[in-house]
Amino acid sequence: MNRQTLLEMLQQQGVTRRGFLKYCTALTSLMALPPSMVSAVAEALETARRPSVIWLSFQECTGCTESLTRSYSPTIEGLIFDHISLDYHHTLQAASGTAAELAREQAMHENKGKYLVVVDGSIPLDNPGFSTIAGISNVAMLKETVANAVAVIAVGTCAAYGGLPHAAPNPTGAVSVSDLVPDKPLINVPGCPPVPSVITGVLAHFLTFGAIPELDELGRPKVFYGQSIHDRCYRRSFYDKGLFAESFDDEGAKKGWCLYRLGCKGPMTYNACATLKWNQETSWPVESGHGCLGCSEPNFWDAGSFYKALSIPDGDYARAAGYAVAAGVGIGAVAGLLNKNTKANAVAKHSSVSVDDFAVNKNNNNEGA
Amino acid sequence: MQDLSDIKIIVDDPAVQSGNLQSIVTEIYHALKKLLAKKNIHRIDLRAMPWTAGEEQQLEQILGVGEVKIEMNAMGKSIFQETSYSGVWWISHYNDEGDVISRLIEISYLPDMIFAQQEDIKSALERLKNNL
Numbered sequence: 204m205n206r207q208t209l210l211e212m213l214q215q216q217g218v219t220r221r222g223f224l225k226y227c228t229a230l231t232s233l234m235a236l237p238p239s240m241v242s243a244v245a246e247a248l249e250t251a252r253r254p255s256v257i258w259l260s261f262q263e264c265t266g267c268t269e270s271l272t273r274s275y276s277p278t279i280e281g282l283i284f285d286h287i288s289l290d291y292h293h294t295l296q297a298a299s300g301t302a303a304e305l306a307r308e309q310a311m312h313e314n315k316g317k318y319l320v321v322v323d324g325s326i327p328l329d330n331p332g333f334s335t336i337a338g339i340s341n342v343a344m345l346k347e348t349v350a351n352a353v354a355v356i357a358v359g360t361c362a363a364y365g366g367l368p369h370a371a372p373n374p375t376g377a378v379s380v381s382d383l384v385p386d387k388p389l390i391n392v393p394g395c396p397p398v399p400s401v402i403t404g405v406l407a408h409f410l411t412f413g414a415i416p417e418l419d420e421l422g423r424p425k426v427f428y429g430q431s432i433h434d435r436c437y438r439r440s441f442y443d444k445g446l447f448a449e450s451f452d453d454e455g456a457k458k459g460w461c462l463y464r465l466g467c468k469g470p471m472t473y474n475a476c477a478t479l480k481w482n483q484e485t486s487w488p489v490e491s492g493h494g495c496l497g498c499s500e501p502n503f504w505d506a507g508s509f510y511k512a513l514s515i516p517d518g519d520y521a522r523a524a525g526y527a528v529a530a531g532v533g534i535g536a537v538a539g540l541l542n543k544n545t546k547a548n549a550v551a552k553h554s555s556v557s558v559d560d561f562a563v564n565k566n567n568n569n570e571g572a
Numbered sequence: 573m574q575d576l577s578d579i580k581i582i583v584d585d586p587a588v589q590s591g592n593l594q595s596i597v598t599e600i601y602h603a604l605k606k607l608l609a610k611k612n613i614h615r616i617d618l619r620a621m622p623w624t625a626g627e628e629q630q631l632e633q634i635l636g637v638g639e640v641k642i643e644m645n646a647m648g649k650s651i652f653q654e655t656s657y658s659g660v661w662w663i664s665h666y667n668d669e670g671d672v673i674s675r676l677i678e679i680s681y682l683p684d685m686i687f688a689q690q691e692d693i694k695s696a697l698e699r700l701k702n703n704l
């Protein structure tokens with residue numbers, strides 16, 4: 204099927220070159236690219252055709268779709284209607300049952316080898332009957348749909364790493380998309396839910412450049428997940444000085460000190476919350492006074508209490524941070540450094556969650572099951 | 573209340589600062605030097621900054637308001653406000669619904685987007701021709 208380019212479509216709607224450049228400016232910012240890339244984005248969009256997108260929702264809470272439909276920059280309506288052709292999304296579309304499945308089959312047929320598949324939710328393997336759509340098991344639908352897709356985007360921690368359904372004791376035998384789709388270009392966009400503009404930013408990147416952005420070892424786009432929450436946290440100057448809130452209502456908390464001792468998982472968590480923020484950029488968890496839960500990391504549900512600190516040594520924090528600065532090491536590395544040094548100590552005390560509990564190797568995912 | 577952005581954000585402890593204000597002002601200083609020396613245009617995406625509540629407003633105050641303000645209407649409103657530092661522009665783009673879709677600082681003689689664009693001039697010619 205020959206689809207219009209975005210530029211052709213905008214021109215048809217009477218959008219001027221200035222309007223197009225403005226759209227490209229917003230999109231460049233959304234994709235977390237520097238403003239100097241605007242002309243490259245414009246150039247790419249002049250020839251980019253609107254791909255067909257099939258969105259599959261499996262074992263999930265609809266939080267990821269909720270997050271997506273609340274992204275506003277550019278509006279999701281703009282993104283869906285101007286930029287992509289969302290041919291199947293059973294939560295958002297009006298049709299259901301057989302009629303909806305027909306739309307999916309038609310999109311797959313007409314755009315064979317060219318369509319994009321977005322998945323939210325994990326896939327139960329213990330009994331495929333645990334989760335079905337129009338009588339089709341999740342695993343069968345996933346395999347059938349991705350067979351002729353150009354790429355797959357796993358949205359949310361459930362699709363990316365198994366998420367909540369996968370948490371011990373993993374009653375449904377939930378697995379991630381990557382466990383079942385080893386042979387397709389795959390982008391993981393984790394988060395519980397992911398930051399809305401990260402979802403749209405990743406989609407926009409693929410649609411603009413027709414390629415997968417650079418990924419880290421957990422399959423996440425580096426532009427959004429390249430830095431830890433801690434590395435971009437505005438409270439970091441307090442962490443560096445060793446000033447920590449000890450309870451949620453003490454003087455330190457009121458003064459906006461670091462939340463590390465209240466369980467903040469920022470140092471081990473790679474996500475864009477600290478810059479892109481939430482609710483139309485109003486605030487984000489740490490700014491609202493609560494530590495990061497680590498929701499964009501595999502197994503964050505099983506990493507011990509959200510309120511237990513990652514293992515910290517007594518007293519030596521500021522000093523170690525100082526050493527790291529002097530040695531040119533990123534602050535985010537300090538926690539790792541200290542955790543290594545004091546692991547034995549922490550284990551003996553059983554008082555804290557260790558880095559190893561948290562940054563679990565993805566291949567060990569099934570241990571708790 | 574219409575929108576989340578209508579809720580006033582009050583900075584109750586100015587001591588909580590990310591340190592980004594200083595580094596942005598430094599970046600602007602060097603960019604302005606380059607504009608003068610080499611005509612280099614520079615843009616800073618304000619959305620990519622880890623601000624604390626109120627810091628962006630503080631930057632707006634530091635930069636102040638200059639002599640020129642341009643309003644553009646293309647896929648929603650855009651405001652190009654010259655700051656009190658000549659050559660430093662504060663740019664806000666809105667969509668049709670009035671939500672901010674991007675905020676930038678541009679260091680240039682005149683923001684690029686303000687100039688009439690080749691493509692638009694061509695289509696203007698076409699339309700004029702039909703009126704001859």
Ligand code: SF4
Nearest residue numbers: 433436461462467469
């Ligand atoms: S530990 Fe948490 S609150 Fe403290 S600086 Fe790091 S991310 Fe921010």
Ligand code: SF4
Nearest residue numbers: 474476495496497498
């Ligand atoms: S602050 Fe941490 S837990 Fe909260 S949304 Fe961001 S990554 Fe997830």
